[in-house]
Amino acid sequence: MGRFSGFNWRWVLRMAGQEALAIWFAYWSWQTIGFYFDNFPYHMDMLGFDCRLYLHAAQTWLAGGDPWATYALQHSWASGAPDLRFYFTGPPPTVLAFVPFAWLSDGAFSVGWMALTIAAAFYTLRRLHLPAWWVMFPPMAQAVFVGNPHVVCLALILSGSSVLGALAPAAKVYAVLPMIGERQWRALGVFALAAALSVVILWPLWAQYATDYAHVQAWIANATWGGFSAARDPRLFAIVAAALGGLALIDLRAASWLAVPALWPAAEYFYASFALPLRSPWLLAVLAVPGTQADAFVPWAILAYAIFRLESALGIHLALAASLGVEPDGGAGAGMGSGGHEMSTDDD
Secondary structure: OOOOOOOOOHHHHHHHHHHHHHHHHHHHHHHHHHHHHOOOOOOOOHHOHHHHHHHHHHHHHHHHOHHHHHHEEEEOOOOOOOEEEEOOOOOEEEEEEEHHHHHOOHHHHHHHHHHHHHHHHHHHHHHHHOHHHHHHHHHHHHHHOOOOOOOHHHHHHOOHHHHHHHHHHHHHHHHHHHHHHHHHHHHOOOOOOHHHHHHHHHHHHHHHHHHHHHHHHHHHHHHOOOOOOOHHOOHHHHHHHHHHHHHHHHHHHHHHHHHOOOOOOOOOHHHHHHHHHHHOOHHHHOOOOOOOOOOOOOHHHHHHHHHHHHHHHHHHHHHHHHHOOOOOOOOOOOOOOOOEEEEOOOOO
């Protein structure tokens, strides 16, 4: 073997793979957020933009107004064009979640929330035992840059605390799906109780949301150009939903995390950061490519992952059945009596 007999090639390849992935993330992160620096500092209003929108909704409601008529202004990308209005679209629990911050100015809240967002991003990576450079995963990098509550929501789900976990659906209602996969029943129960009480105590807020709902959904679908999930294409939605349904049979946790970026209507690109808890390098490498809504990189990548997992599970099942001398279709040795009737028990 010579002098290289003790060389750890596996370690070298693993390190090379990590370096390549880090470079890949860095490149696509810049492709995702780099255009915000065009005509610097004209578009730097996007730094922490989303958090200010949530703050305005809470402030408007406390002042007696309609939160879903609330907007934040963004500089237009067309020279000389008027600023663009981006409206608040969250449900009533999200309005209530930001009420404690309503006394703050835009500047003070933005600084504080961005600090919390950055801390939440690194806390998430620590909980997942991922290196700090994974913060460059483009969906995560984008969510951090705009200060979207999605980052804090992800950290809350992974916190392991029932109290903190109950706040996750208030920040982002789609948190309910991965929380089901994580079997966080206590946190879900607390949130459900709090939401039910808010319906009774704050009925006018919910009634206003019901009145505005159709308009809100139409606006967000238009603003996101249909979103990055499969929801923009009914045929693709059916295929991906079926694949995730199959995946849920063998790994409910994985299916529940992926259901948000794959199926949630008008999904933003940063929803793909919900794939981080699966720690699949090849899936995350594909999801790092932003593409466009029409490219459907996110649902197609998740579909490929689900099919791969299902094929692997089937292969393991068939290999195990062969090693035990069991017919894959439940034939000889699979518990069938001589008359062809399946054996049963009374354990029900």
